[in-house]
Amino acid sequence: MSLPQLSRPVYLLDASIYIFQAHFSPYIECFDRQGGDLSAVYGFTQFLLQFLRRAQPRYAAVAHDESLFCGFRHSLCPNYKSNRELPDDNLAMQLQACATLCEIFGLAAFGSKVYEADDIIGTLSRRVRVHEQSQPGTASSCQLHIVSKDKDLAQLLKAEEDCLWEFSSNQRRFRASIIEEYGVSPEQIPDYLGLTGDAVDCISGVPGVGAVKARELLQNFRDMDEIYDNLHTVAQLKLRGAKRLADQLEAHRDLAELSRTLATIVCEVDDQAEEFGRVELADLEVGVLDVDEFRSFLVEYGFVSDVSERMVSQALRLAES
Numbered sequence: 001m002s003l004p005q006l007s008r009p010v011y012l013l014d015a016s017i018y019i020f021q022a023h024f025s026p027y028i029e030c031f032d033r034q035g036g037d038l039s040a041v042y043g044f045t046q047f048l049l050q051f052l053r054r055a056q057p058r059y060a061a062v063a064h065d066e067s068l069f070c071g072f073r074h075s076l077c078p079n080y081k082s083n084r085e086l087p088d089d090n091l092a093m094q095l096q097a098c099a100t101l102c103e104i105f106g107l108a109a110f111g112s113k114v115y116e117a118d119d120i121i122g123t124l125s126r127r128v129r130v131h132e133q134s135q136p137g138t139a140s141s142c143q144l145h146i147v148s149k150d151k152d153l154a155q156l157l158k159a160e161e162d163c164l165w166e167f168s169s170n171q172r173r174f175r176a177s178i179i180e181e182y183g184v185s186p187e188q189i190p191d192y193l194g195l196t197g198d199a200v201d202c203i204s205g206v207p208g209v210g211a212v213k214a215r216e217l218l219q220n221f222r223d224m225d226e227i228y229d230n231l232h233t234v235a236q237l238k239l240r241g242a243k244r245l246a247d248q249l250e251a252h253r254d255l256a257e258l259s260r261t262l263a264t265i266v267c268e269v270d271d272q273a274e275e276f277g278r279v280e281l282a283d284l285e286v287g288v289l290d291v292d293e294f295r296s297f298l299v300e301y302g303f304v305s306d307v308s309e310r311m312v313s314q315a316l317r318l319a320e321s
Contacts, residue, residue, distance in 0.1 A: 014148035032302030106287030194260025
């Protein structure tokens with residue numbers, strides 16, 4: 001007798017992408033009654049309303065970034081993400097409002113001063129899979145839909161049905177898409193970034209190793225450890241400058257390993273202070289959008305009446321659907 005299949009996508013949302021996208025967009029403008037900027041809150045609200053309408057999720061969670069300059073990666077490398085700036089008072093207020101908004105919309109939301117949103121998503125993804133594997137009498141077909149455009153999160157795509165969903169462009173990237181785009185498997189992404197670095201996050205990588213050489217190395221070796229165990233073989237690869245490449249790798253091994261660590265998403269958090277590390281699948285079940293609370297929220301943050309009425313109307317349609 002065949003086992004019943006579990007077919008229920010779990011959506012894990014990278015909030016900061018869509019909050020900052022709205023905050024810096026020249027096409028999104030929203031101000032409170034005193035002229036204060038509310039563009040981030042307005043844009044994130046529109047994103048959540050559209051996401052809930054389109055996806056109609058049963059399970060979902062939102063990860064917020066709260067660890068800028070205070071996360072564990074900064075203790076490993078002070079230069080990590082040094083190109084970022086702390087939010088000013090207005091943006092800090094809007095970030096807090098966006099966290100509150102998730103609760104009103106019935107979405108589980110998590111943040112941390114130690115771990116980044118990627119780590120929250122990584123840990124949640126692992127806990128969801130552990131739950132699936134622990135269910136007796138079922139064949140797990142859990143699908144993870146990670147709502148983000150951050151390539152680092154590709155390393156979490158374990159099953160063929162898992163995907164990175166860039167909501168704004170409605171582009172879904174599966175394991176096969178990552179292999180085609182980067183020439184390496186999702187599991188090799190941390191090794192790939194350990195070699196090439198990542199300018200967006202100020203991760204240096206190995207000087208002189210770009211995408212072409214990193215791809216060639218990881219198509220010949222399973223991971224960075226295997227590369228370093230076989231540096232003599234690297235020098236013999238049919239690759240321009242192979243001998244020099246082997247010397248570069250040897251000279252910058254510490255930098256490569258640090259870069260890989262910075263690029264590796266944490267998928268198991270045991271700290272009892274971190275709520276997301278104790279989550280069960282049932283905790284991610286999407287609740288009912290509280291329209292009355294949403295009205296009060298819009299009043300509290302000073303949205304002008306026409307914008308407020310329009311968003312309440314959208315919320316009512318969603319709640320009634």
